[in-house]
Structures are given as structure tokens and as C-alpha cells.
Amino acid sequence: MKADEKLLMMPGPVVVPSRVLLAMAKPMINHRGKEFSAMYGEIQSISAQLFNTKADNISVISGSGTAGMEAAIGSLNNKSDKILAIENGKFGQRFKKLAGKYGTVVPLEFEWGDSVDLGKVEEKLEAGDIKSIAMIHNESSTAIRNPAPEIGKLAKKYGAYFILDVVSSLGGDTILMDEWGVDIAVTGSQKCLAAPPGLSLVGVSEKAAEEMKNITNRPYYLDLLAYRNSATKELKETPYTPAVSLFYALQEALRIVKEEGIENRINRHYLMTKAVRDSMTAIGIEMFPQLNKYSAYSNTVSAMKAPPGVDGEEIKKALGKRGIVITGGQDHLKGKIFRVGSMGSTTPLNIMNTMTELEFVLFTLGVIESTGAVDDFASDAMKDLYV
Amino acid sequence: MKADEKLLMMPGPVVVPSRVLLAMAKPMINHRGKEFSAMYGEIQSISAQLFNTKADNISVISGSGTAGMEAAIGSLNNKSDKILAIENGKFGQRFKKLAGKYGTVVPLEFEWGDSVDLGKVEEKLEAGDIKSIAMIHNESSTAIRNPAPEIGKLAKKYGAYFILDVVSSLGGDTILMDEWGVDIAVTGSQKCLAAPPGLSLVGVSEKAAEEMKNITNRPYYLDLLAYRNSATKELKETPYTPAVSLFYALQEALRIVKEEGIENRINRHYLMTKAVRDSMTAIGIEMFPQLNKYSAYSNTVSAMKAPPGVDGEEIKKALGKRGIVITGGQDHLKGKIFRVGSMGSTTPLNIMNTMTELEFVLFTLGVIESTGAVDDFASDAMKDLYV
Structure with a gap:
């Protein structure tokens, strides 16, 4: 066969509708022009309704979900910052590795497949000085949904930033970025949005963007502040050459989301x-x-x-x-x-x-x-x- | 209009032929399977003839040319390593910034539009202790071709690694990676290959791959050693989810190169x-x-x-x-x-x-x-x- x-x-990756595949057959455009800017604006506008945040908070990186995760961790944390990394599956483990690369990781490990124990999360937060909490919303390696609203409340209580991976949930499950107090939410194009792989959509709160200015060693290609600044200009663009064809596909996929x-x-x-x-x-x-x-x-x-x-x-x-x-x-x-x-x-x-x-x-x-x-x-x- | x-x-970005655009309309495949591996192998095989190196030396990153440049600089240099960054245009300046991010930059700046003065390059090398030389082959911001074979000779003479950006030349100009002694050569899909933007092809010599094992703070998503290791397995793959549709396009674009x-x-x-x-x-x-x-x-x-x-x-x-x-x-x-x-x-x-x-x-x-x-x-x- x-x-x-x-x-x-x-x-x-999932089956991508023909409408979305065929959108990629459109000719190239200059990615520093009005046409690209309008397309980016439409992508922000529809996807913001999935994140439940403001359109300007959305940036799109040409790279996989992992690229978005790295951009989030690396753009918000200095090496000495403590990052509480909650792990109960493969993607939580990846987040932990990334946290250790850019910050000082405080691991909180559960058996893969087990639930997150909120008591243990609070213990770690009480021990003090946690700058950021990193968690997977939908741990697809074990098919569990982790308690994002509750972690958001704890983050608020202890003054920590909350970075949430919504790679395999956004578009297929409720995400209330602002209401839950999520500072950065990261997703990929190739999961519930039913677009081809290769783009990462990242929701960044104003508070997180402000804090990024204090981070001295942000990655270069994956500098989330640079993406956000370029995405909020009048002529919306990306700091580096974007995968234009994949933007066409994402635009069409989001139109389908809107229609449904x-x-x-x-x-x-x-x-x-x-x-x-x-x-x-x-x-x-x-x-x-x-x-x-x-x-x-x-x-x-x-x-x-x-x-x-x-x-x-x-x-x-x-x-x-x-x-x-x-x-x-x-x-x-x-x-x-x-x-x-x-x-x-x-x-x-x-x-x-x-x-x-x-x-x-x-x-x-x-x-x-x-x-x-x-x-x-x-x-x-x-x-x-x-x- | x-x-x-x-x-x-x-x-x-350039005009992309319809054949290439329509290749992206193909349905998704599992990127951890034989079909993807075969496609990756074909991409390596044809593009290696453009780089003039071995097929196994080619890795493909889902990201722009800048992502490839960062992968090259960051995967080959520790923070204390001196990188001689030759700048005579916008992209040379970008290479210099990247060099300063991952290593200790030794800048060598010429007026944008001027030629590289080999005497000044050798002076910097004589001053000693240069680990890597980073140069743009075709500085598209000023439309000049820099002297890659001569810099390759100097790199060899002084025992430095040679990182060459061929983003805007590969596919449209002669690149002799092995003969010139280039350790890492980086290109993008959207220039002379006439594919859509979003992929970076990177040629990595065995010597460079060996040295990468000694680099302690390689980037995560842009870890070139991880790409090379995944690309040389029997079941060729990428360390993170690749932009499958763009691989289809690149495969078709390279078939056109072969036909011409x-x-x-x-x-x-x-x-x-x-x-x-x-x-x-x-x-x-x-x-x-x-x-x-x-x-x-x-x-x-x-x-x-x-x-x-x-x-x-x-x-x-x-x-x-x-x-x-x-x-x-x-x-x-x-x-x-x-x-x-x-x-x-x-x-x-x-x-x-x-x-x-x-x-x-x-x-x-x-x-x-x-x-x-x-x-x-x-x-x-x-x-x-x-x-």
C-alpha cells in the first residue's frame, strides 16, 4: 500500500485537508510587504481566539514546536533563574532539558502516565525563588491533560512566570491563556490545527515580553522578543525569512477552524x-x-x-x-x-x-x-x- | 496589480516553479518512516553534488538560512573560542553577531561593498589562537563574491575551522566544499535552489562533526550534531519534526537542478x-x-x-x-x-x-x-x- x-x-503529523495543501501552491510573495503582513494579521486574529488572548500577543516562528519551546524558555530566563520543570511524559522531559540549557532547572518528576500532584508543585514553589514554571498542557506521549488552570493559580500565588506547551491541544481543546495566567503558550501547526508541520505559534503576554528585555542571552534565531516586536509593527513581519508557503497553509487551516x-x-x-x-x-x-x-x-x-x-x-x-x-x-x-x-x-x-x-x-x-x-x-x- | x-x-525569495509549488500539495507522511527517509536521501544525494562533498555530510534544518548559520556557529564553538568574523556587508554583520553570541568574536570589518583584504585576514590569524573563521561567500547585500578558496587555504595554514555561508550562491555558483577546506557550509532553500523559504541545507565535514562533540553548550533545536547524527542513520530522519511539505518542494527543486x-x-x-x-x-x-x-x-x-x-x-x-x-x-x-x-x-x-x-x-x-x-x-x- x-x-x-x-x-x-x-x-x-495529521491528515491535512486538500484546501490547506493546495494553498501552498500559491506563488511566492515578498515577506517584507503588505500582502505578507495582511496574512500574518489574519493568522494572529483567528489563532488568538484559540489561545484566548489578544491578537498582538501571537507570534509565528518557522520551526517545529520544539523550536517554540526553546524560544519560550530561552527568551524568558537567564542562566541563574530557577525553572520548575514538571515532567510526567516525554515532552515534559524535553522541557526539562531545555530548562537546564537556559536556566537552572528544578525538576519535578512523576512517572510517565501519572498525574501531576499539585501538592508537590506547591512544595517546590514554597521552597522559594522559582522564576518560571514549565509544563505540558496535553502530554501526548501518555495522553493526559495536565491541570493548567490550577498551575496558573499557583504561579500567580508565588509570583512565577507560567510557560505552557499547548502543542497538541490548541485547536482541539480549550485554552484560556489570559484567564489561566499563562505568560507564554506554545503550539505547533501540525497537530489540532491540521496544517503541515514547520510552524510554531507562540502566545506571549505583555508581562513576559517586558521581562524578556532583561534576559541577556536570548537565542538568536529563536529570540521571541524579536518575533513579538516584528509581529506588532504596523507592517507585520518576522525577524528572519519566514516559510511563506507554510503561512499560506496555516492561514487556510485557520479559516477552516473559523468556519467550523x-x-x-x-x-x-x-x-x-x-x-x-x-x-x-x-x-x-x-x-x-x-x-x-x-x-x-x-x-x-x-x-x-x-x-x-x-x-x-x-x-x-x-x-x-x-x-x-x-x-x-x-x-x-x-x-x-x-x-x-x-x-x-x-x-x-x-x-x-x-x-x-x-x-x-x-x-x-x-x-x-x-x-x-x-x-x-x-x-x-x-x-x-x-x- | x-x-x-x-x-x-x-x-x-525567488519565483518558485509550479512543479515545485505543486509538490507541496502531496499528503502528509510520517516523518519517522521509510518514505521520508528515502526523500531525505535523494535531497542529500543531489545537493551534495552542489556542495561538492559526500551525501552523508548534508543535513537539512527546518528554519531559515539564519537558523543554519546559528547552528553552524553554535555547534562548533565554545564561549571561549575565538571566531574571526569577516564582515563586508549585512550578512557578514549577522555572522559577527552570531559569533559573539556563542564564542569570542574577533571582528574584521571592511566597508560594505569593499573586498576582503587577505593580508588583513592573515594578520588576524598570525595574532594567534583563532578557532574558526566565519565568512559569507556571496554577500548578497552588496553583490560581491568573497574569496572562499583563499580563505580556505589560510584556515588550513593556521589550523582554523572554516565556516562558509553559501546561502545566496549554492545552486547558482561553484562551491567546492571539500577542495576549499570548508568545514561547515550553510545555504537556504529560497535562493538559487528556487524552492520556497523555510529550509536550511548544511554541509558538515567529518572533522567538524568530530569537534562538535567537544562543544558543551550547543543550541537545542539548532544542534547541528544532532541533525548530522539523524541524517546519517540508516533510517534517515531529523531530530525534531521536519517541515515535510518543504522537503517535498526541495526534492522537486533539486530534481530540476539535476535535469538542467x-x-x-x-x-x-x-x-x-x-x-x-x-x-x-x-x-x-x-x-x-x-x-x-x-x-x-x-x-x-x-x-x-x-x-x-x-x-x-x-x-x-x-x-x-x-x-x-x-x-x-x-x-x-x-x-x-x-x-x-x-x-x-x-x-x-x-x-x-x-x-x-x-x-x-x-x-x-x-x-x-x-x-x-x-x-x-x-x-x-x-x-x-x-x-
């Missing part, structure tokens, strides 16, 4: 992940995340424990042969879990396809004794989407 | 810039660069002095109204020069268009007394291209 006939059901409506889009994501969970649970497959009062299952990706005696990679491979690309666990979770993304332009039909094929694969692997069970559960979860 | 009807004759033939392509660039110079000189417009024995006019962009009493920006604007986008001078050169790019997929017809329109604009501005002079000179310079 050819690659371009495969259904991508990973937590990014943000609430509808988030609800679709919710019901699709619920359909995955309900149908998997119905056939005895357990969810991987360990929730507590303040965490939740991810709205955009689901992580299941591999059944006893079965390697998660086998499930992934068998499904791949049938034309559906899901993903496994990372690092020490490899083989132990398998993950299904429900991001971006994924449809209920894609979910039905994936669940029935997954059920068949589990049947052929001897995990379940018959097929035909998942349809009802998945359909029922998504019934509000059938209009 | 609408933006997408304008002819881009700047030193990047590298020698033919470089010759076309040479004859097109010669046509610009010959026709401008014929009507009394002076070239801006001050050449010496070791420098040359750029093979890919031409910089002209604004005629007495005329602002270079006026020429740019008047031509823009007529549908052709050229560019002016940067920083203190603004208004003093105007520049015409001849990069990538630019055709002799585009050059003829631009020269005759430019002549007309100069006529309307009162610089020349009649029109009709440039055609012969431009045609004659490019006669080998009319086959």
Missing part, C-alpha cells in the same frame, strides 16, 4: 476521543493514564495499555499493514502502550474505521474472541456529530 | 548577471562592489549605485508599480544602491523584461535621455542561452 493512501491517526466554529471543533475532538476510549474499554482494553482530581484524559489523543502478552508495536504494525498509521510508546513505554490520535481534521468516520480495524487486529492477535463490539460504543459516543 | 502577478527579481545540469545552471546564472551588468554599464550606471584581485562580482545578484540625485528606493518603487520587484540597499546603504537578483529559475526573458523596464524607469526619472540601449547588451551577454 502506498504511503499517500494511508490514514494518519497519530498525534501528529471553535466550540464545535473542541466538542468534535472531545467526542472522538471519548469514542476511542468507550470502544476500547468495551472490549477490555485499559487506558494508560492514571488520573487524579485535577487531570483528565486528553481531548486529542488516547493511550491504551498493550494487553498482557502482546507488544504494542505489534498492534501498530498490524494496523499499519491495513492502511492505518497509529503510534506506540516512546522510550521506556515502547511496546507497553499504543496511541491513537484524533486531531485536527480527523472525522468520526476515520475513528469508526480505526476502531473496527483495531478490533480486528486485536482479534487476530488473540486478544479478544470475537469482533463487532466496538461499533455501537463508538457510534453512541459520537452520535451528536451525526446531524 | 495583484501580488501574485508580480515578477520577483530580488535576491530571494549543474554546470549549465551555474553558467546560466553567470550569463544572466553579466547581462545585468553589461546593460547597466552601457547606460552609465555604475556597479557598487569594489573588486580586488581575489573578489568578483556576484554570480547571482547585481548591485548598482543609485545615479546622482536619485534615491535607489525610488527606482525600486517605480519598477514595483510596473510589476517587477527588485530590492534596495540595507541599513546605511538604503537609497544608495539598488539590487537585481538573477537567482534560481530566473530566465533570460525575465532579465530582458527587467532591464528594459528598468531602463524605462531611469528614463522617466531623468537619469538617461533615451531608451532602447539595453536590449543589445543584455541579449549579447546571454546569446549562449538562446539555443
